[in-house]
Amino acid sequence: MSEQSTQASRSAALNSRRKFLLDSARAAGAAMLVAVGVGLYSRQSVSLPASAIRPPGALKEEDFLGACIRCGLCVRDCPYDTLKLARFGDRVTTGTPYFTARDIPCEMCEDIPCVKACPTGALDHSLENIDDARMGLAVLIDEENCLNFQGLRCDVCYRICPVIDKAITLEMEHNVRSGKHAMFIPTVHSEHCTGCGKCERACVLENTAIRVMPYELAKGELGHHYRWGWKEKNRAGESLVTPDIEHEYNLPQGQSYDLQGEGLIIDDGTSSLNPPDNVPFGTSPLDTLNNNSFNTRGTEK
Amino acid sequence: MSRPLHPGATARAEKGWLSANKWLLARRFSQLSILSIFLLGPWLGIWLIQGNLNSSLILRTVPLTDPYVLLQGLFSGHLPETAAITGAVIVLLLYMLVGGRVYCSWVCPVNMVTDAAQWLREQFKISGSSTMSRKTRYWILATTLILSLVTGSIAWELVNPVSMLHRGLIFGMGLAWAIVLAVFLLDLLVSRRGWCSHLCPVGAFYSLLGTHSLIRIRADARDRCDDCMDCFMVCPEQQVIRPALKGLPIPGTNKKTGPVITSSNCTNCGRCIDVCAKDVFHLGLRLNNTIPGNGVDAEHTTNLKNNSEQLNHSSGVEVL
Numbered sequence: 001m002s003e004q005s006t007q008a009s010r011s012a013a014l015n016s017r018r019k020f021l022l023d024s025a026r027a028a029g030a031a032m033l034v035a036v037g038v039g040l041y042s043r044q045s046v047s048l049p050a051s052a053i054r055p056p057g058a059l060k061e062e063d064f065l066g067a068c069i070r071c072g073l074c075v076r077d078c079p080y081d082t083l084k085l086a087r088f089g090d091r092v093t094t095g096t097p098y099f100t101a102r103d104i105p106c107e108m109c110e111d112i113p114c115v116k117a118c119p120t121g122a123l124d125h126s127l128e129n130i131d132d133a134r135m136g137l138a139v140l141i142d143e144e145n146c147l148n149f150q151g152l153r154c155d156v157c158y159r160i161c162p163v164i165d166k167a168i169t170l171e172m173e174h175n176v177r178s179g180k181h182a183m184f185i186p187t188v189h190s191e192h193c194t195g196c197g198k199c200e201r202a203c204v205l206e207n208t209a210i211r212v213m214p215y216e217l218a219k220g221e222l223g224h225h226y227r228w229g230w231k232e233k234n235r236a237g238e239s240l241v242t243p244d245i246e247h248e249y250n251l252p253q254g255q256s257y258d259l260q261g262e263g264l265i266i267d268d269g270t271s272s273l274n275p276p277d278n279v280p281f282g283t284s285p286l287d288t289l290n291n292n293s294f295n296t297r298g299t300e301k
Numbered sequence: 302m303s304r305p306l307h308p309g310a311t312a313r314a315e316k317g318w319l320s321a322n323k324w325l326l327a328r329r330f331s332q333l334s335i336l337s338i339f340l341l342g343p344w345l346g347i348w349l350i351q352g353n354l355n356s357s358l359i360l361r362t363v364p365l366t367d368p369y370v371l372l373q374g375l376f377s378g379h380l381p382e383t384a385a386i387t388g389a390v391i392v393l394l395l396y397m398l399v400g401g402r403v404y405c406s407w408v409c410p411v412n413m414v415t416d417a418a419q420w421l422r423e424q425f426k427i428s429g430s431s432t433m434s435r436k437t438r439y440w441i442l443a444t445t446l447i448l449s450l451v452t453g454s455i456a457w458e459l460v461n462p463v464s465m466l467h468r469g470l471i472f473g474m475g476l477a478w479a480i481v482l483a484v485f486l487l488d489l490l491v492s493r494r495g496w497c498s499h500l501c502p503v504g505a506f507y508s509l510l511g512t513h514s515l516i517r518i519r520a521d522a523r524d525r526c527d528d529c530m531d532c533f534m535v536c537p538e539q540q541v542i543r544p545a546l547k548g549l550p551i552p553g554t555n556k557k558t559g560p561v562i563t564s565s566n567c568t569n570c571g572r573c574i575d576v577c578a579k580d581v582f583h584l585g586l587r588l589n590n591t592i593p594g595n596g597v598d599a600e601h602t603t604n605l606k607n608n609s610e611q612l613n614h615s616s617g618v619e620v621l
């Protein structure tokens with residue numbers, strides 16, 4: 001009797017253990033399903049469409065997606081309704097803020113309310129001057145349709161730029177088509193462009209020729225070993241390789257040539273009083289022409 | 302069998318409709334007012350609160366932050382600013398006091414969706430239910446945290462129906478209806494109380510928060526229980542009632558369970574209070590959890606067991 005009952009309780013315990021393990025396995029299976037589904041989806045969601053621009057101060061996209069808690073407080077504090085909160089089904093990660101420059105660009109508020117509103121710092125609170133924001137980089141992407149590239153004076157992107165003459169300048173070039181006019185080429189400087197998108201919004205074309213793009217799409221990157229020689233030279237104060245040998249120009253007495261400066265320099269005679277000894281010709285060009293040794297000069301050197 | 306078809310019918314007959322639904326009404330009022338306060342801003346320009354359930358700002362001064370989302374943020378490697386931390390601490394303290402899953406039954410907008418599904422389930426007498434372990438939610442909770450760690454992003458927010466619905470109502474739904482519909486259909490057709498009581502990691506997180514919460518449902522008058530099973534029928538977390546109501550022996554001891562429903566999965570929704578014609582339950586504190594009077598005799602326990610087996614046969618309800 002008691003044996004029977006212990007056996008029964010043992011089998012009950014076995015059953016309950018079995019049930020526990022089975023339940024755990026099923027729950028773990030469901031969790032695994034979630035992990036695979038959501039995990040893969042999250043990998044896909046990291047890629048932001050180029051037209052979607054994050055608010056000022058936004059961390060790098062992969063950090064941003066771990067820091068933004070999708071509350072929309074930045075959207076609420078944007079006075080120009082620039083910022084939108086991505087909806088499920090949009091190509092932007094659901095619940096995160098972005099704007100489309102061609103619709104409503106960033107007005108670059110001096111007090112940067114969107115950054116202040118962010119409770120987590122997904123919009124970096126260390127951004128205090130809106131001019132330091134780097135939401136993206138404007139790129140004049142279609143030279144074939146940009147009016148200024150045709151020699152017209154549209155200039156709208158340049159005029160509207162909040163950092164005019166720094167972020168966008170007009171660079172004068174010769175207009176080959178007409179042969180006698182200038183072209184004023186809108187030129188973006190990444191050093192100053194905040195990526196606010198006002199140029200993209202203002203472009204008069206049907207489809208804009210200048211666009212704000214994510215930095216990684218807009219900017220090239222130099223090979224890490226690469227150095228610009230002239231910059232290194234400036235920084236060091238002298239050439240870092242073998243010093244340049246000054247080229248000797250074989251010029252008539254009293255003349256010299258400055259390659260990167262004035263060009264041909266004709267002395268007015270002050271220096272001709274002391275002609276260098278090794279010059280095989282006299283101070284007067286006529287002497288030189290009449291000089292017999294002129295023909296053999298090359299071999300003498 | 303004298304058991305009425307709908308749980309709460311006896312209570313309604315004996316206490317009156319209002320009295321037999323007062324907690325339900327209070328809960329709907331709470332859920333709808335919280336949602337309305339959030340909607341006042343975008344709809345009428347009255348900004349009492351900004352943001353959504355993930356993080357918000359009351360009157361532009363008091364921050365509130367969902368500690369679960371913030372925890373995922375921490376797991377994905379971001380140390381938040383003080384505003385979010387302050388907000389999370391306020392929310393943590395609140396729910397540690399009133400009961401973690403009070404969030405589920407009094408705040409969460411998805412509760413209205415799943416309650417609607419459950420109501421329809423009863424109307425249509427849909428009895429089939431695929432049984433899932435109620436522990437699945439903890440596995441999913443752990444999974445969401447690991448996902449944050451691995452992907453470096455708050456991955457669960459890509460699909461979380463709770464924030465999808467709340468944020469969607471305030472900022473625009475997009476296709477989030479599809480996710481809410483999926484939850485509704487799951488609860489209606491696939492699994493009884495499938496989402497809120499089995500799968501949702503938000504609820505799982507808040508249940509952990511409320512493990513030691515002060516405010517609890519008590520069955521002090523459990524001697525009056527006549528085993529009508531109405532509370533059991535109506536409870537979304539059926540497993541939490543029995544130990545306190547029946548004074549079941551605490552495993553490993555020879556003591557009986559006190560009258561306080563201590564399970565952290567009790568959502569303090571108060572439906573058991575509503576539907577009980579005998580007024581066995583009331584809302585109280587978890588203090589003084591001793592056995593009143595003579596406790597409960599064994600007969601009651603067996604009665605309940607028999608009844609629950611019956612119930613299992615008739616409606617396929619899962620008992621844990």
